[in-house]
Amino acid sequence: EAQVTQNPRYLITVTGKKLTVTCSQNMNHEYMSWYRQDPGLGLRQIYYSMNVEVTDKGDVPEGYKVSRKEKRNFPLILESPSPNQTSLYFCASSSRSLGIDNEQFFGPGTRLTVL
Amino acid sequence: AQSVTQPDIHITVSEGASLELRCNYSYGATPYLFWYVQSPGQGLQLLLKYFSGDTLVQGIKGFEAEFKRSQSSFNLRKPSVHWSDAAEYFCAVGGYTDKLIFGTGTRLQVFP
Numbered sequence: 437e438a439q440v441t442q443n444p445r446y447l448i449t450v451t452g453k454k455l456t457v458t459c460s461q462n463m464n465h466e467y468m469s470w471y472r473q474d475p476g477l478g479l480r481q482i483y484y485s486m487n488v489e490v491t492d493k494g495d496v497p498e499g500y501k502v503s504r505k506e507k508r509n510f511p512l513i514l515e516s517p518s519p520n521q522t523s524l525y526f527c528a529s530s531s532r533s534l535g536i537d538n539e540q541f542f543g544p545g546t547r548l549t550v551l
Numbered sequence: 552a553q554s555v556t557q558p559d560i561h562i563t564v565s566e567g568a569s570l571e572l573r574c575n576y577s578y579g580a581t582p583y584l585f586w587y588v589q590s591p592g593q594g595l596q597l598l599l600k601y602f603s604g605d606t607l608v609q610g611i612k613g614f615e616a617e618f619k620r621s622q623s624s625f626n627l628r629k630p631s632v633h634w635s636d637a638a639e640y641f642c643a644v645g646g647y648t649d650k651l652i653f654g655t656g657t658r659l660q661v662f663p
Contacts, residue, residue: 440594471653478555478641478653479595494650526594540651542587542594 438463440543442527448549449517457512457546459527467530468510469494469540470502472523479526485510517550524548553578555644557654564632565662572627572657574642584625585643585651586616595641601625612636637661 440461449455461468469484471494481494485504499521501513510529514521527543556575564570576582583602587595599610606618616627625642642654 469650476560476655478655479643479651480653481650484650528595539597539600542596544594 438541440527440529440541442525442543442546444546445544446547448551450551451518452516455514455517455548457514457525457527457548459510459512459543460508461510461527461529461541462508463529463531463541464507465529465531465541466507467540468504469528470500470510470512471526471528472496472521473526473545474523482512482525517548519550522548522550553644553652555642555652555654557640557642557657559657560655561658561660563660563662566634567631570627570629570632570636570659572640572642572659574625574627574654575623576625576642576644577623578644578646578652580646583645584616584618585645586610586614586625586627587641587643587653588612588638589641589656590638598627598640632659632661634661634663 443458466487470482471479473479480496482500483502485491488507491502525546528540530540554577585600586598588598589595598614599608601608601618609615614629618625639656639658641656643651645651
């Protein structure tokens with residue numbers, strides 16, 4: 437089944453404790469992206485990747501890191517999480533790196549709470 | 552600046568009634584427009600998309616949307632709502648790159 441998976445689905449952590457949220461897709465997609473969803477703000481893009489070893493900042497990249505060493509994986513790293521990073525995070529992928537005539541497939545989300 | 556506005560935060564309709572969710576966008580180039588639905592505890596699912604051609608597009612689950620360039624709008628409609636349509640709906644706009652700009656969402660509640 438074609439899908440985007442994220443782990444963990446739920447995470448409660450404390451300020452400053454490094455964490456990684458994994459994202460994997462099995463559709464051989466070139467483009468992957470991370471969003472955060474906050475009430476009243478919709479979804480905002482954190483980072484995106486056009487292909488392996490190519491990443492770029494989205495609208496709200498502060499406090500986050502990403503890497504794209506393999507086509508299928510795009511982990512989101514919070515080196516020193518803070519309470520304002522408490523949010524619902526979504527990973528997405530699509531099959532074209534330029535030209536948006538293809539659907540972005542979303543993962544199920546990761547709900548992160550930073551105490 | 553590029554943006555998407557969904558003016559209705561929360562809409563309540565009775566089952567069987569018609570539905571229209573509003574979406575207005577601001578985008579400097581030819582827009583690609585999308586509607587996504589998010590059911591409680593779920594990720595986002597694409598309902599429909601518009602790139603070019605016929606301005607009335609059909610999507611899944613009986614939804615349709617009409618692109619009106621003169622009004623910078625892409626409203627979502629359904630003639631008869633079902634209780635299972637209760638969810639949050641997001642309008643999004645994109646362009647040549649894959650970046651999507653999302654609206655803040657409209658939460659739909661359906662009464663039996």
